[in-house]
Amino acid sequence: MADLKEKTRNAIELFNQHRVGEWLKDFTEDAEFVNPLAGRLKGRNAISAHFTQLYETYPDIKVTAQRILNDGNVIVVEYTVTGTNTGPLPLPTGEVLPATNKKIEVAAVDVATNDANARITSIHQYFDAASALQQLGLMPAPAAAHA
Numbered sequence: 001m002a003d004l005k006e007k008t009r010n011a012i013e014l015f016n017q018h019r020v021g022e023w024l025k026d027f028t029e030d031a032e033f034v035n036p037l038a039g040r041l042k043g044r045n046a047i048s049a050h051f052t053q054l055y056e057t058y059p060d061i062k063v064t065a066q067r068i069l070n071d072g073n074v075i076v077v078e079y080t081v082t083g084t085n086t087g088p089l090p091l092p093t094g095e096v097l098p099a100t101n102k103k104i105e106v107a108a109v110d111v112a113t114n115d116a117n118a119r120i121t122s123i124h125q126y127f128d129a130a131s132a133l134q135q136l137g138l139m140p141a142p143a144a145a146h147a
Contacts, residue, residue: 004075004114005068012077016062020051027120035125037092037132053090058083058104075112080105081127085136097138104135 007026014023024044033041033050041047054061061083069076082105089097108127115121133139 004070004073004118007118008068008075008077008112009065012063012065012079015051018055020048020055024048026118028115031120032122033125034123036127036129039092056087057085057089057099059086060084073114073116075110075114077110077112079108079110081108082106089136100136100138102136104132106132106135 011023011026014020024047027044027047030043031047033047038050041050061081063079063081065077065079067076067078069078082103084103085100087099089099091097106127108125110123110125112123113121130139134141
C-alpha cells in the first residue's frame, strides 16, 4: 500500500490550496464523508459540492496538522482549522446566514479509511461544532465560560 501518511500530507496541501478536484481523485466514487454540521455525504459529487461551498464560506480556510497516525488502511489526523467567515453560511436546517466576518479556530480529528489501492472510502470528521458556532457569534458561550 502507498505511504498513507505522505498521501495525507499532500491531501492537506491540496485542501489548503483549494484544489478540491485534485484531492478528490484519491476518493472512491462512492466515498462517504461525515461531519457534525454537514451530516453524511455520499459520493464524490456530494463531497465536492460541500467543500466548494466551504471555500466560499471561508475563503482563507487552512488546516494545520499536529499529528498523523497510520494503522493499516486507517489514517487519523489531529489538526487545527482556521478561517474567516466572509461568505454565506449554510446551516444544517437549509437556512443560509449572511457572513459574520468572524474568525474561527477549531481543533478537529479526521478518521479516514482507505481501500487496498490507497483510495479513500470514508472520512469521519470530529470537531466541537458548538465552539465554532460560538466563535461565529451564532451561539452563546456556556455560563461557566463567563466566570
